[in-house]
């Protein structure tokens with residue numbers, strides 16, 4: 001099995017090591033006449049967005065100026081979008097990349113927290129995920145749960161924080177597609193078609209939850225910190241929306 005940490009022509013440093021925040025690299029492609037076309041690097045730790053996790057922000061530092069990165073655009077390559085009006089480095093320029101650490105670290109904690117939530121709801125209430133979204137420090141997730149059990153909000157908050165306090169290891173593993181899809185409940189989101197790749201990336205909160213996932217996560221559940229369940233709402237007959245936030 002070969003694990004390819006590339007996205008188009010860009011080597012994904014965030015897949016090598018989600019703790020990387022600064023690195024040296026070279027611009028492979030840009031169009032200084034059309035900044036909105038984006039910037040392609042040979043090596044990048046910018047998470048491009050996907051699987052509910054928003055893209056990273058940060059800067060490229062080069063020749064005494066900076067290019068703020070505010071997002072990405074879809075395409076065959078990992079196209080980083082510069083802030084409007086910022087200078088754009090030409091192809092061949094050596095740059096130093098740096099992520100907005102507060103945003104990325106908060107998104108990692110939030111994303112891992114959502115997996116703990118989803119694993120706990122599945123184990124204790126048997127409900128699948130129907131959708132969700134996250135921002136740094138807060139998130140929502142929808143579950144197929146026809147009845148809201150008595151005391152659900154507090155029971156869930158207590159159960160989630162108990163799993164976090166258990167300091168479970170969060171590991172990234174790669175499996176051949178067939179072997180991955182043989183794991184029961186590996187696709188936890190209803191109606192989501194698994195990615196059409198020969199090798200699947202799995203995020204395993206050991207003993208609680210395994211999911212096919214491309215996002216960035218903290219290394220153990222205690223790094224998530226405490227989670228508050230702020231709201232449980234009914235969104236349709238079957239659908240319950242759970243809102244959470246990080247409290248420290």
Ligand SMILES: [Zn+2]
Pocket residue numbers: 051111115213214215
């Ligand atoms: Zn995820």
